[in-house]
Amino acid sequence: MVAVAAANNQAQTCNTPNGLATAPKALYVDVPQEQEAPDAPAHQPRLLCAAANSSQEWSCSNWAGTVSWAPSSVVVPASEAELAAFLQASAAAAAASGVPRPPMKVVGFAHSWAGLYTPANASDGTPGITLALHKLSGITKVTDTHVEVLAGTSFAQLFQDLAALNLTLAWPPGGIQGLTVGGAVSVGFHGSQMSVGGVSSVVQSLRLLDTSGNTHDLDDSSNPDAMRAARMALGMCGIITRVQLPVSSEFHLRRRRWRVDDSDAFLDYQLPQLKQQYDRFHWYLHPETATSWPMYWEPATAAESAAEGRSCRTAAEQWEDAQEKEFGVDGLPLIMRWDNCSDISSRSLTHAIDMEQQPLWNGEYYVALDDAGEAAATRAILEGFQAVAESRGLSKPSTHLWLHVRYVGGDTSSLLNPCYGSATCAAFELGLVAPAMDAELPPWDEWAAYFGAMEKVLRGYNGRPHHAKYYTAEVPSQPGFGLPVEQFRRECARFDPQRLLRNERFDAVFLAGTGAQQA
Ligand SMILES: Cc1cc2nc3c(=O)[nH]c(=O)nc-3n(C[C@H](O)[C@H](O)[C@H](O)COP(=O)(O)OP(=O)(O)OC[C@H]3O[C@@H](n4cnc5c(N)ncnc54)[C@H](O)[C@@H]3O)c2cc1C
Structure with missing residues (x-):
């Protein structure tokens, strides 16, 4: 017995000979409402997967609409026991028939820009199965x-x-x-x-x-x-x-963000000091205007937090940021607004539930750099953006291009951690945002050109991609980007000996040349 997706996640239940779902259905992503203003548009759950046509073939796509896939079925278990029963039935059916099991893959909310949730095809080309655990909640x-x-x-x-x-x-x-x-x-x-x-x-x-x-x-x-x-x-x-x-x-937080017009002074003097001073710190750079936007947050009393006069609202409701028309018809893009407020922790940490009102392309590399290296890498990236702009007949990079640098503590607790083996990494994130809320994404070739310029620089500094974001399929010069992928494969073989959960993109980029088993 298998639960299959139906509209608004109301599960239907059906019995099929091989334990796989075939009924017409749709799977929605539904999170708590983002907009709080009474006149805000009605909250719409996002359609993640649906039966595409009268033949009831599935069609699924990610948050930004940049990745799509067509699984053979979508399975939505209502409990851990139901998930276990599905897996056991699938294994038993394969053992009895001698037909290899189809690949499968869990999808969360498909917010990743890399198609990590796309199941592999079976050897005869049949698409794999999508597993959605949305009902396992709480x-x-x-x-x-x-x-x-x-x-x-x-x-x-x-x-x-x-x-x-x-x-x-x-x-x-x-x-x-x-x-x-x-x-x-x-x-x-x-x-x-x-x-x-x-x-x-x-x-x-x-x-x-x-x-x-x-x-x-x-x-x-x-x-x-x-x-x-x-x-x-x-x-x-x-x-x-x-x-x-x-x-x-x-607890309460106090957050501050400000604009710096002299990017050289920012990179050479202010940035190293700010990194020393604040554990929780990050910055944006707008290549077209060469402005930098540092931001920090620190623990505060309730009174100190309230004194900032900037309580947390959703990103879309931050009218102050919407005034900054220099950066687009809707002002600063939503990705700039996600933590520009001071409030109690639960509100400070959650006010950007989703940013679907303003789609964006997004890719990110982690890289371990000292202060001088970070400034040099940033300048090389900016030169690359300028070259891209000129090659497209423009005097400056796109208004809608934003560089965002955050810091992540490194550790060796995860073999696939892109900051594996380093004390701290700078995470260089690039976003090319839609020119306005609900506008179309900028064209693919424009994004690929800007991202390619950043990727080239950061690969040169031994950077590694954020797995969930966009990166090119080019095989790195150091196999597996130097991560212990063989050890990863050995450990995981115990949980998935047939590699049903494999990801073809990961195999092509991370396993190439490592000696780790590929399908
Ligand atoms: C607007 C926006 C902002 C973002 N901001 C950030 C950010 O600030 N920092 C950051 O690091 N990332 C950020 N991301 C990326 C985000 O962290 C990842 O995309 C994350 O994986 C999304 O979760 P998801 O539930 O949508 O997972 P999905 O994208 O659906 O899946 C991701 C991977 O997890 C696997 N998976 C999911 N559930 C399970 C499970 N139960 N068991 C085993 N495997 C599972 C899937 O198979 C897939 O490989 C952002 C994304 C968007 C769209």
């Missing part, structure tokens, strides 16, 4: 220090549920909360904090199901090697159904 256990949460829970929902208990995550998240806990952990979702890694690094225990449907409860003390593979595995190391994350009491 807190299963909570103490003063930790919460155990099901993998399909959105971060937005988790923050809401914790706030009701006067708790919040004891880890500073990144710029969006409309994503699943399982998806965020699987890719190493990060914010900006020199001393702390991405969310995977704070997961000390998790539950996963292997592809035969067996349950594995893993933790750092009993299964350190498996944890180093499974906690950031891009969906290739079993199916995570729950994780434990650290929590603390709610």
Whole structure:
């Protein structure tokens, strides 16, 4: 018995001979409402997958509409037991028939720009299966220090549920909360904090199901090697159904952002000082105007936070930023607004639930650099952008191009961590945003040219891509970007011996030349 997706995630249940779904249906991503203003447009759940035509073939696409795939079926289990039963039935059917099992892949909310959630095709070309864990949602256990949460829970929902208990995550998240806990952990979702890694690094225990449907409860003390593979595995190391994350009491934050018109002074003098001064710090650079926008946040009392006079609203509702018409008809793009406010932690950390009103292209590289190297790399990137602009007959780079640099603490707790082996990495993120809310994305070739310029520079500094974001398929000069991918494959073979959860893009770029097994 298998639950299959129906409109608004109301699961239908059907029996089919091979345990796979065939009914007409649609799968929506629905997170808590972003807009708070009474006159805000009605909140629309996003269609993730739907039966494409009368033949009932599935069609799915990611957040930005830049990745699409057509799975053979979409399976939406209502519980861990139902997921296990599906996997066991699929394994048993294959054993009885001798027909190899189809590949499969979990999708979270498909917020990744890299097609990490696209299942591989079977050897006869049949598309694989999409597994959606959206119904596995909610807190299963909570103490003063930790919460155990099901993998399909959105971060937005988790923050809401914790706030009701006067708790919040004891880890500073990144710029969006409309994503699943399982998806965020699987890719190493990060914010900006020199001393702390991405969310995977704070997961000390998790539950996963292997592809035969067996349950594995893993933790750092009993299964350190498996944890180093499974906690950031891009969906290739079993199916995570729950994780434990650290929590603390709610606290207040004070955040400040300002504009610097002299980018040379910023890069050479202010930036090194700001990095020394603030653990939680990041900056934007707008290549067209050569303006820099540093931003920090620090703990504060409730009174200090309120005194800033900038309480948290959704990104779309930040009217002050909307006045900055120099940067587009809607002012500063939504990606600039995600944490420009001071408030209690649950509101400060969550006000940008989603940014779908303004689509963007996005790619990111992690790189370990000293201060001089960071300034030199930034200048080389800006020169590259200028060359791209001129090659397109423009005097300056696009108004809609934004460079964003954050800092992530490195660690060796995840074998696939792009900052593996370094103390801290700068994460250079490039965004090319739609010219206005709800406008079309800029053309692909424009994005590819700007991103290519940045990627070339950062690969030259031994940078590694953020797995969930866009990067080219060019094989790196150092196999696997120097990550221990063979060890990763060995650990994960235990949970997926047939490589049903493989990802073809990862195989092509990260496994090439490493000696690790490919399909
Ligand atoms: C507007 C926007 C802003 C963003 N900001 C940031 C940011 O600030 N910092 C940052 O680091 N990233 C950021 N991201 C990227 C985001 O972190 C990733 O795309 C994240 O994976 C999205 O979660 P998801 O639930 O949509 O996962 P998906 O994109 O659906 O899946 C990601 C991967 O996780 C796997 N997966 C999902 N669930 C499970 C599970 N239960 N078990 C095993 N594997 C699983 C999938 O197979 C896939 O390989 C942003 C994305 C957007 C669209």
